[in-house]
Amino acid sequence: MTYTVRKFDAVVVGAGGAGLRAALQLSESGLKTAVLTKVFPTRSHTVAAQGGVAASLGNSEEDNWHWHMYDTVKGSDWLGDQDAIEFMCRQANQAVVELEHYGMPFDRVDNGKIYQRPFGGHMSNFGEKPVRRSCAAADRTGHAMLHALYQRNVKVNTQFFVEWQALDLIRDADGEVLGVVAMDMETSEVVAFHAKATIFATGGAGRVYYSSTNAFINTGDGLGMAARAGIPLEDMEFWQFHPTGVAGAGVLITEGVRGEGGILRNADGERFMERYAPNAKDLASRDVVSRSMLTEINEGRGAGPYKDYVYLDLTHLDPQVILKRLPSIHEIGIQFAGVDCLKEYIPVVPTCHYQMGGIPTNRFGQVVVTKGDDLSSPVPGFYAAGECACASVHGANRLGTNSLLDLLVFGKSSGEAAVASIRENVKAHKPLPVDAIEKSLARLDRLNTQKDGSNVHETRVLMQRTMQKHAGVFRFSQLLKEGVDKILEVAQAVARTEIQDKSKVFNTARIEALELDNLIEVAKATMISAEARKESRGAHVRDDAHDTPETPDGRDDKNWLKHTLWHRDGNRLDYKPVQMKPLSVATIDLKKRTY
Amino acid sequence: MSRLVVGAHYGVKDWLAQRITAVLMAIYTLVIFAAVLAGATSSHDAWRGFMAHGVVRFVTFLFIISLGYHAWVGVRDIWMDYIKPTSIRILLHVLTLLVLIGYAGWAIQIIWRL
Amino acid sequence: MTTPLAMRTFHFKIYRYDPDKDAKPYMQDISVVCDPMDKKLLDAMVKLKAKDDSLSFRRSCREGVCGSDAMNINGKNGLACLTDLAAFPEGKPIVLRPLPGLPVVRDLIVDMTQFFKQYLSIKPYLVNDDNLPERERLQSPEDREELNGLYECIMCACCTTACPSFWWNPDKFVGPAGLLAAYRFIADTRDQATNERLDNLEDPYRLFRCHTIMNCVDVCPKGLNPTKAIGKIKEMLVQRAV
Numbered sequence: 049m050t051y052t053v054r055k056f057d058a059v060v061v062g063a064g065g066a067g068l069r070a071a072l073q074l075s076e077s078g079l080k081t082a083v084l085t086k087v088f089p090t091r092s093h094t095v096a097a098q099g100g101v102a103a104s105l106g107n108s109e110e111d112n113w114h115w116h117m118y119d120t121v122k123g124s125d126w127l128g129d130q131d132a133i134e135f136m137c138r139q140a141n142q143a144v145v146e147l148e149h150y151g152m153p154f155d156r157v158d159n160g161k162i163y164q165r166p167f168g169g170h171m172s173n174f175g176e177k178p179v180r181r182s183c184a185a186a187d188r189t190g191h192a193m194l195h196a197l198y199q200r201n202v203k204v205n206t207q208f209f210v211e212w213q214a215l216d217l218i219r220d221a222d223g224e225v226l227g228v229v230a231m232d233m234e235t236s237e238v239v240a241f242h243a244k245a246t247i248f249a250t251g252g253a254g255r256v257y258y259s260s261t262n263a264f265i266n267t268g269d270g271l272g273m274a275a276r277a278g279i280p281l282e283d284m285e286f287w288q289f290h291p292t293g294v295a296g297a298g299v300l301i302t303e304g305v306r307g308e309g310g311i312l313r314n315a316d317g318e319r320f321m322e323r324y325a326p327n328a329k330d331l332a333s334r335d336v337v338s339r340s341m342l343t344e345i346n347e348g349r350g351a352g353p354y355k356d357y358v359y360l361d362l363t364h365l366d367p368q369v370i371l372k373r374l375p376s377i378h379e380i381g382i383q384f385a386g387v388d389c390l391k392e393y394i395p396v397v398p399t400c401h402y403q404m405g406g407i408p409t410n411r412f413g414q415v416v417v418t419k420g421d422d423l424s425s426p427v428p429g430f431y432a433a434g435e436c437a438c439a440s441v442h443g444a445n446r447l448g449t450n451s452l453l454d455l456l457v458f459g460k461s462s463g464e465a466a467v468a469s470i471r472e473n474v475k476a477h478k479p480l481p482v483d484a485i486e487k488s489l490a491r492l493d494r495l496n497t498q499k500d501g502s503n504v505h506e507t508r509v510l511m512q513r514t515m516q517k518h519a520g521v522f523r524f525s526q527l528l529k530e531g532v533d534k535i536l537e538v539a540q541a542v543a544r545t546e547i548q549d550k551s552k553v554f555n556t557a558r559i560e561a562l563e564l565d566n567l568i569e570v571a572k573a574t575m576i577s578a579e580a581r582k583e584s585r586g587a588h589v590r591d592d593a594h595d596t597p598e599t600p601d602g603r604d605d606k607n608w609l610k611h612t613l614w615h616r617d618g619n620r621l622d623y624k625p626v627q628m629k630p631l632s633v634a635t636i637d638l639k640k641r642t643y
Numbered sequence: 644m645s646r647l648v649v650g651a652h653y654g655v656k657d658w659l660a661q662r663i664t665a666v667l668m669a670i671y672t673l674v675i676f677a678a679v680l681a682g683a684t685s686s687h688d689a690w691r692g693f694m695a696h697g698v699v700r701f702v703t704f705l706f707i708i709s710l711g712y713h714a715w716v717g718v719r720d721i722w723m724d725y726i727k728p729t730s731i732r733i734l735l736h737v738l739t740l741l742v743l744i745g746y747a748g749w750a751i752q753i754i755w756r757l
Numbered sequence: 758m759t760t761p762l763a764m765r766t767f768h769f770k771i772y773r774y775d776p777d778k779d780a781k782p783y784m785q786d787i788s789v790v791c792d793p794m795d796k797k798l799l800d801a802m803v804k805l806k807a808k809d810d811s812l813s814f815r816r817s818c819r820e821g822v823c824g825s826d827a828m829n830i831n832g833k834n835g836l837a838c839l840t841d842l843a844a845f846p847e848g849k850p851i852v853l854r855p856l857p858g859l860p861v862v863r864d865l866i867v868d869m870t871q872f873f874k875q876y877l878s879i880k881p882y883l884v885n886d887d888n889l890p891e892r893e894r895l896q897s898p899e900d901r902e903e904l905n906g907l908y909e910c911i912m913c914a915c916c917t918t919a920c921p922s923f924w925w926n927p928d929k930f931v932g933p934a935g936l937l938a939a940y941r942f943i944a945d946t947r948d949q950a951t952n953e954r955l956d957n958l959e960d961p962y963r964l965f966r967c968h969t970i971m972n973c974v975d976v977c978p979k980g981l982n983p984t985k986a987i988g989k990i991k992e993m994l995v996q997r998a999v
Contacts (some may be wrong), residue, residue, distance in 0.1 A: 091818075096820065105893075151948070155898075156900075157898070158897075188822075234862060264818075264819065553863050557811060651960055654958070654963070656998065
């Protein structure tokens with residue numbers, strides 16, 4: 049059958065922070081670039097980031113990238129690749145300064161430099177005491193950043209395809225990636241975007257969980273597409289539960305609140321973090337704080353009628369500081385918790401927030417797979433950056449503010465790598481395989497003709513509840529085992545979803561069904577990878593991993609210091625070693641993680 | 644295709660002029676109101692004498708000019724909002740101008756006839 | 758399990774139009790039962806969509822920062838995710854229409870091309886041709902504060918589509934959102950294109966079609982004040998002219 053093919057040098061899928069940063073690199077180099085995005089760029093979920101972006105600028109106190117690197121490795125519970133982490137931490141200052149040059153309205157300190165606040169897990173002098181490292185624009189850093197990046201792209205004339213849903217990766221018989229198939233949401237027209245480089249910046253998939261800080265659009269589209277094209281997904285068992293989501297609503301309350309002096313309290317008003325993390329207290333890393341909160345709740349010290357949340361207390365802070373540095377938090381408190389945080393505590397509960405795993409990449413943003421003896425062989429033409437990618441800088445637990453840094457650094461490096469590869473190799477486009485869009489059309493056909501199928505909304509809720517129950521903050525071997533069976537059952541329902549609305553113009557029912565196709569790949573990857581990892585590490589904590597001298601806090605470095613790779617084909621798992629050797633400095637050695 | 648042409652550089656001038664003329668007209672209205680209260684219209688002769696005074700002639704002249712300019716900007720804006728074809732719009736602009744200039748001339752004639 | 762708070766049924770009248778099958782738009786009567794966990798209008802709409810999957814609207818962050826779910830709610834523009842369900846009076850249906858003044862693509866989804874065109878027309882990016890310093894440019898906290906109330910715009914188009922001047926001249930009047938963005942760059946001490954930016958607005962339409970009706974201020978879900986920003990631009994133009 050005939051179909052429209054549009055040719056570009058490079059196609060970026062996603063216009064959040066990573067996609068826009070990559071697009072800048074491509075557009076500025078003069079390459080013909082298309083950016084596909086299913087929402088207008090400034091509606092991407094980067095916009096919701098609040099607290100800041102990490103960089104050891106040292107504007108308010110001494111800081112350097114060595115300390116930042118140490119914190120990131122420790123935060124990752126040593127699962128992060130130390131070469132990528134060194135790369136990211138060394139690039140951080142430049143990445144942030146570039147944004148300032150683009151016009152991002154950072155807050156300022158008196159001498160005119162960028163304002164920095166303390167954040168969880170970021171310490172000075174190799175874990176000694178909290179340090180001001182998070183560069184912030186009030187509590188709207190993501191908004192300010194995303195708009196600045198979009199504006200810069202306007203300046204360099206990036207070509208956007210707004211409200212286009214990417215459907216599938218085009219990969220030929222040699223395994224090379226030649227573009228994506230995408231659908232114009234306004235008309236349902238399916239088009240093949242033929243490109244020499246394809247960069248995925250599709251963001252996270254927080255919507256696999258029932259309670260999530262993530263936007264509706266965070267459906268792991270890139271992960272689903274990659275998995276269907278035979279690319280494994282790395283470390284998908286590691287999901288960050290942000291300590292402070294508004295109880296009931298799930299809306300994020302930035303860790304910057306605690307950076308500015310906010311305190312977590314249980315029903316008795318006790319500052320319980322002093323017991324769990326005597327040094328960093330409320331600014332311990334997120335996995336630690338989330339678990340401490342749930343322990344309080346599980347032991348009956350939760351607040352509220354069902355004793356199912358704890359309090360975030362800002363009432364001792366200067367109201368002027370709150371209104372100046374945390375204005376949105378004040379609004380969110382009123383809007384979503386019904387409390388005025390100047391006078392009342394905010395009810396908070398750990399809420400699914402960030403996916404540490406993703407499409408495996410190296411520090412250049414090239415997607416890597418195992419090929420013979422080479423455990424990280426780049427897939428020609430394929431790049432990924434931001435939350436959808438796993439470089440892996442976050443390992444088993446991400447530090448707050450490192451995600452915005454991740455998308456800047458690897459958005460840029462993936463763009464640079466794509467430019468270099470296109471420049472080096474000036475050949476014409478490799479021809480598309482004959483069946484380039486067949487798989488996508490078959491999926492659309494199936495959806496249009498499905499009879500007596502499953503309801504999209506109900507199936508999605510079932511998946512979300514299954515994930516929430518079986519792969520939550522604390523994980524139990526029995527629940528994980530059952531979870532695998534249940535999620536595979538849900539997957540069967542997803543394979544036969546039915547929509548009532550078959551129309552062509554802006555059919556959001558169809559889009560939601562297609563998104564569910566992607567979410568379920570993420571859910572399977574998560575559940576199966578989590579069930580298999582028989583240890584506790586970072587955000588993955590099991591009941592059957594015990595604290596012994598050889599396995600501190602259940603972390604089993606002898607057997608499990610390795611990355612999981614989940615293959616969609618047969619739900620097969622394999623593993624690859626963690627890169628313990630940084631680029632220029634000495635390895636940060638394994639040790640027990642305390643805050 | 645129809646290229647959108649904007650950037651005729653008289654926006655601020657007209658905006659400012661409308662406000663200044665409005666202030667002038669408001670002051671004039673107050674002055675006349677005060678004069679009426681003070682008995683300037685107690686008889687036809689008194690009224691005529693008041694209006695024939697040199698200063699009053701001068702400010703009335705200013706009022707008429709302000710009114711004309713103010714009306715010109717306002718009416719032109721209405722034509723710009725509702726009349727899209729350029730030729731008809733120019734015609735209406737010219738007619739408006741002629742009418743306003745005519746009125747002004749007529750008003751001046753009346754003032755100095757007193 | 759006990760239900761601590763009452764369930765409540767909400768009745769809606771929703772503007773529906775699918776160009777593929779409807780000759781003209783119509784208002785659909787539909788209702789949905791919400792539980793106490795459903796706090797915002799958007800929560801109810803998600804339930805409505807589960808009931809009738811052909812109901813189309815944009816939504817994303819559900820916390821009022823992405824600007825997707827702007828619509829006309831009981832006659833006033835606002836974000837569904839920031840509109841409290843509890844505030845709707847009992848007994849009267851909630852009337853949902855697409856944002857006024859823009860072409861409807863389908864149901865509550867409007868074609869925002871014209872809105873973004875106006876935004877782009879003010880050159881929404883920092884212009885500064887100085888050699889770039891190695892570190893950040895310095896800006897005093899006071900100068901930075903000038904940007905408060907300007908940079909927070911989420912481009913939801915509530916303001917611009919509530920503005921009669923925009924309804925009448927959508928191709929020529931920049932509209933409150935675009936003008937707010939224009940002033941965001943004029944007010945930025947790092948930007949060097951102030952004169953070009955003022956030139957760009959020095960026209961009977963682009964800026965001066967604002968007649969301080971202030972619908973924009975009334976509807977802005979972020980509490981911003983485009984009219985004030987427009988006033989400041991006018992002030993600068995006058996300063997420059999005299």
